[in-house]
Amino acid sequence: MKLLFLIFENIRRNLIRTTLTGLGTMMMVLVVTLVFTVLSALDRATTEKQTNLKAIVTEKWQIPSMMPYSYAKALSDGGANPDDPDAARPEDSMSWGFFVGSTEENPAKRSFENLFFAFIMEPEKARTMLDEVDMLSDEEAAPLLAAIQKMKDVPNGVIVGQERLEKMKKRVGDRITVFGRNYRDMDLELEIVGTFPKEPARYADSSVISRDYFNRQLDAYQRTHNNKPHPMAEKTLGLVWLRLKNRKAFNKVSEQILTSPSFTSPSVKIETSSTGIGGFLEAWRDVIWGMRTLMAPACMLVLSLVISNAISISVRERQMEFAVMKVLGFRPGQIEMIVLAEALIIGVSFGFLSAAMTYGVVNGYMGGLPFRIAFFPKFSVPTDALWWGPAMGALTALAGSYGPARSARHVKVSDVFARVT
Amino acid sequence: MPNPVCVDVRDVHKSFKRGIETVDVLNGLNLQVQENEFVSLMGPSGSGKTTLLNLIAGLDRPTSGEVIVQGERVSSMTETQLAAWRTRSVGFVFQFYNLLSVLTAYRNVELPLLLLPLSAAERKKQVMTALDIVGLSDRVNHRPGQLSGGQQQRVGIARAIVTDPALLVADEPTGALDAKSADDILDLLGELRKSLKKTIIIVTHDPRAAARADREIHLDKGQLVDAR
Numbered sequence: 048m049k050l051l052f053l054i055f056e057n058i059r060r061n062l063i064r065t066t067l068t069g070l071g072t073m074m075m076v077l078v079v080t081l082v083f084t085v086l087s088a089l090d091r092a093t094t095e096k097q098t099n100l101k102a103i104v105t106e107k108w109q110i111p112s113m114m115p116y117s118y119a120k121a122l123s124d125g126g127a128n129p130d131d132p133d134a135a136r137p138e139d140s141m142s143w144g145f146f147v148g149s150t151e152e153n154p155a156k157r158s159f160e161n162l163f164f165a166f167i168m169e170p171e172k173a174r175t176m177l178d179e180v181d182m183l184s185d186e187e188a189a190p191l192l193a194a195i196q197k198m199k200d201v202p203n204g205v206i207v208g209q210e211r212l213e214k215m216k217k218r219v220g221d222r223i224t225v226f227g228r229n230y231r232d233m234d235l236e237l238e239i240v241g242t243f244p245k246e247p248a249r250y251a252d253s254s255v256i257s258r259d260y261f262n263r264q265l266d267a268y269q270r271t272h273n274n275k276p277h278p279m280a281e282k283t284l285g286l287v288w289l290r291l292k293n294r295k296a297f298n299k300v301s302e303q304i305l306t307s308p309s310f311t312s313p314s315v316k317i318e319t320s321s322t323g324i325g326g327f328l329e330a331w332r333d334v335i336w337g338m339r340t341l342m343a344p345a346c347m348l349v350l351s352l353v354i355s356n357a358i359s360i361s362v363r364e365r366q367m368e369f370a371v372m373k374v375l376g377f378r379p380g381q382i383e384m385i386v387l388a389e390a391l392i393i394g395v396s397f398g399f400l401s402a403a404m405t406y407g408v409v410n411g412y413m414g415g416l417p418f419r420i421a422f423f424p425k426f427s428v429p430t431d432a433l434w435w436g437p438a439m440g441a442l443t444a445l446a447g448s449y450g451p452a453r454s455a456r457h458v459k460v461s462d463v464f465a466r467v468t
Numbered sequence: 469m470p471n472p473v474c475v476d477v478r479d480v481h482k483s484f485k486r487g488i489e490t491v492d493v494l495n496g497l498n499l500q501v502q503e504n505e506f507v508s509l510m511g512p513s514g515s516g517k518t519t520l521l522n523l524i525a526g527l528d529r530p531t532s533g534e535v536i537v538q539g540e541r542v543s544s545m546t547e548t549q550l551a552a553w554r555t556r557s558v559g560f561v562f563q564f565y566n567l568l569s570v571l572t573a574y575r576n577v578e579l580p581l582l583l584l585p586l587s588a589a590e591r592k593k594q595v596m597t598a599l600d601i602v603g604l605s606d607r608v609n610h611r612p613g614q615l616s617g618g619q620q621q622r623v624g625i626a627r628a629i630v631t632d633p634a635l636l637v638a639d640e641p642t643g644a645l646d647a648k649s650a651d652d653i654l655d656l657l658g659e660l661r662k663s664l665k666k667t668i669i670i671v672t673h674d675p676r677a678a679a680r681a682d683r684e685i686h687l688d689k690g691q692l693v694d695a696r
């Protein structure tokens with residue numbers, strides 16, 4: 048501890064070299080932090096939660112899944128027999144239909160920019176069942192709760208993700224017309240009642256419209272089309288989410304649903320939401336594997352070499368000083384520690400700086416890392432990055448300075464001083 | 469009655485391996501230096517002066533023979549023991565001062581004290597005393613680059629005496645200095661010997677420096693030749 052000043056003076060001695068080493072560290076930490084950001088989000092999504100898990104019920108043989116809405120009620124109950132008080136029942140549920148359309152009437156002019164994508168669902172469930180939204184505090188969810196409340200008075204209300212709202216150049220309170228694509232000839236007149244919070248970013252592009260309102264629009268379609276139902280009328284249920292207390296409840300509900308005679312035409316399957324996402328990510332497996340096993344370690348290796356080079360130059364320059372310190376009574380181990388500590392301080396501080404800047408810029412300024420994989424629109428740098436950064440800096444610094452520190456330790460006084468004079 | 473023996477070198481051999489050949493530098497050398505004695509060591513280049521000094525200061529070990537300083541058998545200590553022993557028992561003054569260029573005079577002098585169990589206040593007192601003795605109390609916060617050669621050597625001497633060792637060894641302490649500064653440094657060493665009762669061994673090429681000593685000894689072909 049008494050030697051800290053010596054270490055700091057040495058770091059200050061060659062500011063250019065320290066800065067270059069530091070910049071190298073920052074670049075590496077930046078790249079690895081971004082890679083880990085994506086990986087950890089995917090990991091979290093695919094790691095099965097053992098308690099409070101979510102299950103997804105979809106059509107068994109067809110993708111996209113299109114079930115009749117008549118399934119919704121019974122599936123939401125987990126296929127429980129209404130007369131059986133001992134049947135397993137989900138703690139909460141949410142049914143999704145999908146409405147894909149455009150704010151542009153002319154099909155030739157439709158593009159990603161004017162795309163409109165909405166979940167057809169009960170608005171209240173957006174708060175209690177949407178992944179990640181269900182984790183928000185009441186305070187964080189306040190604007191969403193207000194929007195949900197408003198939808199009770201505005202049946203044709205729509206909640207729009209902030210990014211999509213910006214792309215539409217619309218504001219809360221504005222009215223929009225969307226032209227159906229998967230529901231042909233269904234054009235909806237909607238009123239924007241609110242937006243999703245900025246976090247979680249994955250809903251930045253999505254919207255929510257009311258299931259009741261949508262069903263009434265289907266009825267209206269039938270009335271205005273010679274009492275002929277819309278061709279999609281019996282296929283409006285995409286999937287049903289169930290919240291289950293634990294693995295056991297999941298197994299029981301699975302059994303109830305799979306053995307029920309109600310869900311045979313079409314038949315359905317049930318899986319935990321993480322395996323669902325896992326399957327989705329299968330396509331990305333090579334990319335993810337590459338990121339995890341090649342890129343991050345390669346970055347760290349390169350940085351170790353950079354640090355090793357810088358530190359060994361500085362150790363060579365200081366041969367004489369280390370010899371003097373030995374003459375004064377410094378032990379080899381102490382000299383080794385001084386060299387290691389120098390590298391460690393550079394690694395940890397620049398590692399932290401880089402992680403903190405990445406965290407601030409990506410989460411604060413950019414609102415997440417735009418890396419389009421699966422249905423994650425944006426990735427937030429986890430708070431954990433604030434310690435990964437310094438930890439990576441420390442690791443590479445130790446790896447890179449080990450060799451030079453050893454050679455400093457073994458400086459032989461008699462070799463340095465016993466020259467013929 | 470002569471003073472007790474401070475440095476006792478007994479039948480010391482030292483050889484270095486250079487590639488496949490072995491160079492014998494010291495051949496059965498004997499030397500006694502009394503406490504509070506001032507000895508100068510002269511000899512041609514490559515005669516082994518530095519090698520002998522390193523053995524006495526515990527920086528290297530003899531191939532055979534014994535080195536005893538103040539009753540302690542330096543030649544058979546482990547490296548760790550030697551390191552601790554050096555801090556307390558011997559001050560080393562270098563020809564090229566060898567101060568740490570990034571540290572102030574104060575920090576340079578303090579360096580050996582950091583190895584001892586002393587409080588900051590105790591260290592400060594000892595550093596200031598040492599700098600006062602060498603006459604540099606007013607250069608405490610200067611770095612080596614801001615000091616003249618003579619001043620740097622004074623800092624070097626302050627660093628050597630700051631732990632109050634009984635023995636001072638100096639390898640050509642005036643070798644890099646002009647005549648005036650060299651005289652001042654020799655005066656200072658004489659003063660240290662007189663008032664602080666140090667035992668001093670210097671290696672020198674300069675006959676005038678050697679003349680200051682109680683005793684001049686010459687090293688030739690690995691053997692000592694008493695000159696005076």
Ligand SMILES: Nc1ncnc2c1ncn2[C@@H]1O[C@H](COP(=O)(O)OP(=O)(O)O)[C@@H](O)[C@H]1O
Nearest residue numbers: 461465466467468484513514515516517518519
């Ligand atoms: N560490 C060493 N390795 C090999 N040879 C050495 C070493 N130290 C000294 N020598 C050799 O020993 C001889 C005496 O060296 P030294 O003691 O430095 O002489 P000087 O009297 O000039 O101070 C020289 O020939 C030198 O090359």
Ligand SMILES: [Mg+2]
Nearest residue numbers: 466467468518
């Ligand atoms: Mg020499």
